[in-house]
Amino acid sequence: MDSKMDTKDEQVVSYVINDDANTLPMDTLDPTGVIVKPKWQGTPQDKRDMEVLGRHQVLRRNFKFLSMLGFGSTLICTWEILLSYIEFVSTNGGTAMLFWGYLVVLVGVWCVYASLSEMSSMAPTAGGQYHWVSEFAPPQHQKFLSYIVGWVCMTGWQAGLLSVSFLVGTIIQGLIVLNDATYTFERWHGTLLVWAVVSFSVIFNTYLARRLPAIEGIVLTIHVMGFFAIVVPLWVLSPRATSQDALLTFTNAGGWPSTGLSSMIGILTPMGSLLGFDCCVHMAEEVEDSGRTLPCSIMWSVYLNGTMGFIMAITMCYCLGDLNSVLETPTGYPFIQVFYNATQSNAATNVMVTIIIITLAACCVSLVATCSRQLWSFARDKGVPFSDWLAFVSPTMHIPLRAILVSLCVTCIVSLINIGSSSALNAIVSLGVVALLSSYYITIACLIWRRIYGDVLPPRRWSLGKHGLAVNIVSLIFMTPILFFAFWPAATPVEPSTMNWSVVMFFGVVIWSLIYYFIWGKRSYIGPVRVVKRDME
Numbered sequence: 001m002d003s004k005m006d007t008k009d010e011q012v013v014s015y016v017i018n019d020d021a022n023t024l025p026m027d028t029l030d031p032t033g034v035i036v037k038p039k040w041q042g043t044p045q046d047k048r049d050m051e052v053l054g055r056h057q058v059l060r061r062n063f064k065f066l067s068m069l070g071f072g073s074t075l076i077c078t079w080e081i082l083l084s085y086i087e088f089v090s091t092n093g094g095t096a097m098l099f100w101g102y103l104v105v106l107v108g109v110w111c112v113y114a115s116l117s118e119m120s121s122m123a124p125t126a127g128g129q130y131h132w133v134s135e136f137a138p139p140q141h142q143k144f145l146s147y148i149v150g151w152v153c154m155t156g157w158q159a160g161l162l163s164v165s166f167l168v169g170t171i172i173q174g175l176i177v178l179n180d181a182t183y184t185f186e187r188w189h190g191t192l193l194v195w196a197v198v199s200f201s202v203i204f205n206t207y208l209a210r211r212l213p214a215i216e217g218i219v220l221t222i223h224v225m226g227f228f229a230i231v232v233p234l235w236v237l238s239p240r241a242t243s244q245d246a247l248l249t250f251t252n253a254g255g256w257p258s259t260g261l262s263s264m265i266g267i268l269t270p271m272g273s274l275l276g277f278d279c280c281v282h283m284a285e286e287v288e289d290s291g292r293t294l295p296c297s298i299m300w301s302v303y304l305n306g307t308m309g310f311i312m313a314i315t316m317c318y319c320l321g322d323l324n325s326v327l328e329t330p331t332g333y334p335f336i337q338v339f340y341n342a343t344q345s346n347a348a349t350n351v352m353v354t355i356i357i358i359t360l361a362a363c364c365v366s367l368v369a370t371c372s373r374q375l376w377s378f379a380r381d382k383g384v385p386f387s388d389w390l391a392f393v394s395p396t397m398h399i400p401l402r403a404i405l406v407s408l409c410v411t412c413i414v415s416l417i418n419i420g421s422s423s424a425l426n427a428i429v430s431l432g433v434v435a436l437l438s439s440y441y442i443t444i445a446c447l448i449w450r451r452i453y454g455d456v457l458p459p460r461r462w463s464l465g466k467h468g469l470a471v472n473i474v475s476l477i478f479m480t481p482i483l484f485f486a487f488w489p490a491a492t493p494v495e496p497s498t499m500n501w502s503v504v505m506f507f508g509v510v511i512w513s514l515i516y517y518f519i520w521g522k523r524s525y526i527g528p529v530r531v532v533k534r535d536m537e
Contacts, residue, residue, distance in 0.1 A: 036060050036398055043289045046124075053125050054531030055285070058393045059400075060210075063287045065297055067213035070220030072280045072301030075366035077164075078309035079227055080356050081273040083335040084167055086316055087327060090334065091490060093259075093266030094251030095241070095317040101263070102270040102313045106306050108478030109274045111471045113302050114464060115444050117295035120281050121460035124290035126377040127528055128281040129153050129443040134529040135458075136443075136450040143527040144517070145446065149439050150378045151513035155506075156435030157374050160276060161198065161367040162411045163429040166418065168360045169193030174331035175353050179346060185332065187418050194415040201364040202408045205372065209399050212369065219362040226355035227308050230339075231315050233352070238319035238342040246317040254491035264485050271482055272433055273309055277301055278440070279366065282373040295462035371407040376400030382524040385516070423497050430502035434486045435509070441479050448472045458534060 041047060042061035050057055063071065089098045119132045130150035137145045169190045176183045204212065252262035280298050284290045287297075320326060320334075321341050329337035335356075339349045379390035394401040417424045450457060451469050464471050489500040517525070 040398075042287075046288065046290060049124055049291055050285075052533055053123060053131075053528070054533055055125065057285070058398065059126075059286045060398045061286055061288045061290075062210070063213050063216075063283060063293075065293050066220075067216045068280055068283070068287055068293060068297035069300055069304070070216035070218075070223075071283065071366055071369075072277055072297055073304050074216060074219045074223050074359060074362050075279045075370065076274065076276050076301065076305050077223070077359055077363045078273045078305035079312035080359050080363075081167075082269065082309055082312050083316070083356065084171070084333065084360075085269045085272060086320075086338075087334050088490060089266045089269035090251070090320075090323060090327060091253045091262075091266070092251075092256070093263035094249060094253075094323075095246050095320060096248055096250045097263045097266045098270065098313050099247050099317050101267040102310055105267065105270040105274055106310065108475070108482075109271075109277075110302060110306075111475040111478060112440055112444070113277045113298055115447065115468075115472050115475050116278050116281065116440065117298045117462060118460060118464050118468065119443070119447060120284065120294040120298065121291050121462040122458040123532075124281075124284040124287070124294050125528070126282050126285045126373045127381070128278055128284070128374065128377075129439045130378065130381075130383070131528040132443050133446050134527045135532060136454065137446040138449060138453075142529055143522075143525065145442060146527050146529075147383060147517055147521060147525050148510070148513060149442050150381075150383045151509060152435050152442075153439040154371075154375055154378055154384070155509045156432050156439060157282075157367070157371045158407065158410050159428050159432030159435060161364065161371050161407060162194070162414055163432050164360055164363050164367060165194045165197045165201075165411055166190065166415065166429075168197045168357060168364065171333060171336075171353065171357055171360070174333045174336050175350065175357075177331045178336060178340065178349060178353075181330075191415045191418050194418075195412050197361055197364055198368070198408055198411045200361065201368040202404055204365045205368045205404050206397065206399065206401065209397055212365075215362075216366070219359065219365075222355070222362070223359050224304075224308070226359060227312070229355060230352050231311060233348070234315050234319045234338070234342050238338070239321055241318050241320065256492060264481065265488050265490065267482070268430075268433065268486060270309075270313070271486075272429075274302075274306065275433060275436055277305075278436075279370040282370045282377070285373075292461045368404060368407055372400050372403040375406065376403040379403065381526045381528060383521065385520075387524070421497075423499070424501060427499075427501035427505060430486060430500055431505045431509075434483065434502055434506050437479055437483050437486065438506075441476065441483065444472050444475050448476070 036057055036059070040060040040062060041057050046061060093101060123131055123135060125131045130146045130153060133149045134142050134146035172193055173185055173190055177185060204215065208215070250259045250263055252259040254262050254265065256262040256265070277298050280294055280301070284294055287293050319342065320338060326334040326337045331337060336349065336353055339352045343349055376391060378384055379387040384390060390402055390406065392402045393399065414428065448469065451472070487500060487503040489498055491498060
């Protein structure tokens with residue numbers, strides 16, 4: 001490896017990486033050529049990991065375990081998301097499905113994220129899933145599958161940012177309705193609020209980027225303390241359902257042929273509330289001692305959020321109150337009505353809902369960071385149009401500035417759909433779930449192939465040991481029916497306004513990515529395995 005550097009703190013580099021088949025100039029992979037000051041380059045192990053992965057440090061490693069725990073926990077916002085989508089599970093499966101479905105999902109996602117955590121220790125890179133597929137897939141399929149997973153994962157995170165921004169905007173509208181009965185719930189108001197929320201998040205990710213780890217720690221405190229500020233009043237003030245009604249009575253208000261089918265559709269609510277812990281992975285190149293910190297922060301986020309989500313699920317099962325009156329709330333969100341029914345106070349309800357708005361807005365801040373890093377990493381490997389432009393890293397701020405701004409523009413533009421059709425925007429919510437689950441599925445399937453037929457797995461500092469293959473297989477078994485039912489609508493009869501259009505959107509993205517691949521991407525995309533140097537380990 002040849003290199004030329006000047007003596008400044010911020011240096012421009014030009015060097016070459018050799019592999020068996022190609023000689024690749026590093027500026028094809030890191031167009032900025034900027035490196036950071038030594039104090040932000042992480043531990044000696046981080047430097048070695050980057051060298052093995054064929055990467056060059058261009059982002060600051062200023063996240064540690066606690067800030068990453070805050071990042072993962074507040075981005076997922078399990079108990080807040082569970083409250084926000086309580087209407088869906090109330091229609092399909094009811095509170096019994098919420099309780100038992102949550103338990104099943106919690107076990108399943110533990111296996112999924114344990115599998116991803118082990119891979120993050122093998123290859124701690126911002127690319128995440130598409131990088132791992134590039135290393136672990138059968139050699140003849142590595143480039144193609146890696147490329148597809150990159151597009152699917154990118155779509156999932158961009159859809160997730162739009163979904164949560166839309167959630168924050170419409171919850172604010174619901175709070176306005178609670179306080180002003182004359183307010184008209186206009187869809188274009190919601191779109192403007194989406195713009196405001198995502199713009200606020202971009203400011204945090206640019207001008208306050210250096211403070212982001214400290215902010216994540218503060219928001220983690222709000223996330224935990226706010227949980228108790230909501231759960232305790234509900235248990236003290238709400239009317240209680242019997243255990244028979246709360247835990248053993250399944251419902252089918254969606255018009256499906258059987259309660260079992262309705263419940264399988266309703267399981268998407270607990271699944272959605274526990275989806276996305278791989279967010280930590282896409283911050284890998286900004287985490288100190290990432291090979292150990294990443295898997296620990298992922299799993300501890302699962303434990304923390306999973307526990308709080310389970311307590312909130314039980315709380316909703318017993319404290320939901322009269323289901324019909326809650327579902328008919330003019331606020332648009334049943335949980336707001338549940339808060340009001342319990343407290344009989346606008347002021348108390350405002351405070352409780354504001355806690356959720358704050359934590360979900362903080363979730364958007366973390367989502368912008370995740371979306372931009374994943375997009376930047378994929379652009380670094382020439383996986384998207386205008387890759388060289390998108391792979392730019394600000395030499396002063398050390399953030400993927402253009403990827404952040406593109407994420408802002410994508411959210412603002414796509415949110416305009418809401419003005420014409422709220423059902424289309426709701427489909428984008430489902431699209432995020434399907435896309436991320438698909439990326440997990442393909443990635444873990446490739447890991448299973450590597451365990452059974454391929455070479456020995458790379459060394460890692462967080463391992464599932466002899467149980468790894470079993471955990472991987474359970475993950476795929478768990479995700480198979482979830483993926484299938486994620487495309488289903490919430491109720492019958494199915495009309496254009498109630499159809500779940502995520503199936504059209506998902507395969508539309510896949511088809512577009514295939515077109516781009518065979519016309520341009522096949523020649524330009526650099527599969528990460530081409531620059532990995534495992535022989536150095």
